[in-house]
Amino acid sequence: MLLLLRHDYWEELNVIDPEERTATLPPPAEAAPETPILSLQGLPGTNEVYVARQAIFDRGLNVYGYEILSRSGWENRFTGENGDAATNQVIDGALHTFGLGTLVGTRLGFINMTRRMLVEEFGFLLPRENTMLEILETVEPDAEVIAACRALKDAGYRLAIDDYTGRPEMDPLVALADVVKVDYRAASAEQRAAYPRMLARRGLLMLAEKVESYAEQREALQAGYQLFQGYFFCRPQVLSRKEIPAYKVNYLRFLREVNRTDVDFPELERILGQDVAMSLKLLRYINSAQFGLRSKIETIRRALIMLGTRPIKAWVSLLALSAMGQDKPHELIVSSLVRSHFCQQLGLAAGMKEHAFDLSMIGMLSSLDAILDRPMPEIVKELPLSEPVKAALIGEPYGLGMVLNLAKAYEMGDWEHCSALANSLTIEDSRVFEIYCQSIAWSNQIFQSTELN
Secondary structure (H helix, E strand, O other): OOOOHHHHHHHHHOOOHHHHHHHHHHOOOOOOOOOOEEEEEEEOOOEEEEEEEEEEOOHHHHHEEEEEEEEEEOOOOOOHHHHHHHHHHHHHHHHHOOOOOHHHHOEEEEEEEEEEEEOOOOOHHHHHEEEEEEEEOOOOOHHHHHHHHHHHHHHOOEEEEEOOOOOOOOOOOOOOOOEEEEEEOOOOHHHHHHHHOOOOOOOEEEEEOOOOOOHHHHHHHOOOOOEEEHHHHOOOOOOOOOOOOOOHHHHHHHHHHHHHOOOOHHHHHHHHHHOOOHHHHHHHHHHHOOOOOOOOOOOHHHHHHHOOOOHHHHHHHHHHHHHHHOOOHHHHHHHHHHHHHHHHHHHHHHHOOOHHHHHHHHHHOOOOHHHOOOOOHHOOOOOOOHHHHHHOOOOOOOOOOHHHHHHHHHHHHHHHHHEEEEEEEEOOOHHHHHHHHHHHHHHHHHHHHOOOO
């Protein structure tokens, strides 16, 4: 892409030490690591392990923890021995390979436990400080199971009951539990309201799962639930028609300007200069340790020159999304950043090198509808994006949209759909898992080196 700069921009570019400028530019989007960060080859007891995470929110819509969705091979389901195999693979293989902390950070990881996992004491292999052992609904509370759960509690582990339905037989396990989960979709309106009242005196945290809209989340909140799990946060709220808030309109201007085919750097400098907070974040980013600059960058102009066109497109877009999403759960921005890297690297694995940057932007912008509470087709009309990028964002299932759909399916633990899409894109199943974990680790580094939290 031709970089069009005014004469004074070229003049300043020429006074920058060429070695410093080259050394500090981020790796190009097309550069995939030669050796995967995560490798499962040679691990005992591992064979096609797949792990994803789903956020669990508190009443303030902050992330309380993540449920670890797992599958030992695309084809298996959480029934019988397959449930044992999936959990066993997670404990013995994947989690020990890259660490539970990579997936959950400082939050709790909710990990499904079958009867066999409990009575054979597999839970003790996990770190108690950031683990919530989730007892599956298929586990009958016999004496052996109750004894196993009591031993875990005595050792300092936290327990959750999955898919609580009010059965009296579950009372011995409920007495040991820290969290009780209710399937909000399966329960009737009467049951949804009754369960928090029934268990109120026990000091338990009530978790509503499969919450798919903000309306359901508000209803559960009013009913007495303290924790919420589902994809409600990444869907637009159904609101009466009203204007987009002025500050979001302003950041849409940033997105429009930075995503033009030929970025007008002087104009971008001008509008960035009108937003002190965004300017400071950009300067802090380029002066962070990962760049290793010998001299401090103190002006937006110099930062734009040092970064170059594609990195600037990505970083200004991320900063704009973060600013527009300040009234939304922070996890929405986190998932956008993870998905950006996920889509880019999936594209590279599929041999779509020439589209790597577009795929990165598709992943990053794929939550704009939830951030703005507007339909995606309406939003993309306002942005100067290429037709393939627009098509992917509005849900077209072909071309670049296949990569976005694969990323979304993996995030949701829709393993069968993942298998079909990965096969169509000629990506090895195990490679999808590795890229997903790399993307989470990469986003963690980005949030640590910037002030987007």
